[in-house]
Amino acid sequence: MTDSLLRRAQHSLAPLQRRELDAALALCAQDPVASVVPAMHLETASRSGHLSAGLWAVRRRAGLGRELAGVVWNGANFTAILPSGDELADDALRADVAAGAVSRLARPAAMVGPAEVTLDLWGRLEPWWGPARELRPRQVSMAISGPARHVEAISAEGLDLDAVRRATLDDYDALLPACVHMFIGEVGYDPMRHGRVAYEDRLRQLVRSGRAFLQYGTVDGRRAVVFKSEVGALGGGVGQLQGVWVHPSLRGRGLARAGLSAVIAATQATLAPTVSLYVNDFNAPAIAAYDAVGFERVGEFATVMF
Known part of the structure; x- marks a missing residue:
């Protein structure tokens, strides 16, 4: 400088x-x-x-x-x-x-x-x-342009799973808590306390534009969102997935892999031929899920958070 x-x-x-x-x-x-x-x-x-x-x-x-x-x-x-x-x-x-x-x-x-x-x-x-509040210097950039590998959940018994589908505004009240939970875990603060209006406006915009996906299932006897993801950015023939999330009590059952297969197919069919994402290099379970559905490593990202 x-x-x-x-x-x-x-x-x-x-x-x-x-x-x-x-x-x-x-x-x-x-x-x-x-x-x-x-x-x-x-x-x-x-x-x-x-x-x-x-x-x-x-x-x-x-x-x-x-x-x-x-x-x-x-x-x-x-x-x-x-x-x-x-x-x-x-x-x-x-x-x-x-x-x-x-x-x-x-x-x-x-x-x-x-x-x-x-x-x-x-x-x-x-x-x-x-x-910086946090520095993430090594994030794996991944993309898939061909068909995703179809992957079934490892253990879906008792979950009474619906198909993965686009969210509608009728789903908003169920989707919002899942998005907030994911945001806190990934970014480190509660968007409902800092920037709530902008955060909710952004989520509604993604839902209205057909870029928010979810899946319902039964958790502890109640219907709830068990998987969700959004196409957070869309440009240049690429749809960048963000907010990939599985209900905490259901992790390890393969719901992310199965859900991602469906989200990739829907995104490629109607939004963009290439689907991308980036993930912290230390998040081995997430990387394994992305590998399983056919994502390939295409580069390295970094994030500096303030």
Whole structure:
């Protein structure tokens, strides 16, 4: 960061312009799985004609003008799409992006994205945006483009399972507690105490758009949600699964594997041909479930939470 302030910056960070949408989408298309979140917002802008304030362009000096060198999404989360190649050029690009972020962006709730870029930027931003509440430097990025392996639950006796299906607003009251339980376990705080309105609005939006899936079963004599997942991001032909959850008392029975098979098939049929997700490298049971249905490792993510 200091070095970037002592030399003339070769890159600028500024709000994305409509004329840059196609070039920005082309950058995201170089790695659709890693770029799904920015691509989602870029596609929304292309359809609606309205550019979100979270979309930022990284521009490189080129003669008397500038050319698009990267894309940054800075909403609830920060994700930077910065192509790499030459070590010195990459260093200059990232130094300038970090300097621009310090001067122009509000600190997000988290930084998420390809590990190599995200951790490099975090090292430059930490003096200004730190400290981090939690750092997850190694998360396995996985994707599946072909059919999922059909997997049956190992032990479904007595559960009276319904089929996995899309949630409707009639399911909202049953789905919300499962989502909150998952969020607390994954993120570390209760969204119903911090940002409840935004959290509930987001969940309702996912339900309305057909991107929330659930399965009912019988737990201790009562009907309840036993499995759920959402397609949290959708762009560039990729649907990114988030919030994969199984009722705590039913874990180890293979419900996640069976449920994922159904969610992948439904997502590929109606939303996106490729389904992706990322998972902490220490979460061996989850990785085993994803392996079982046919996900393949395609990269490494990192998350910095504030």
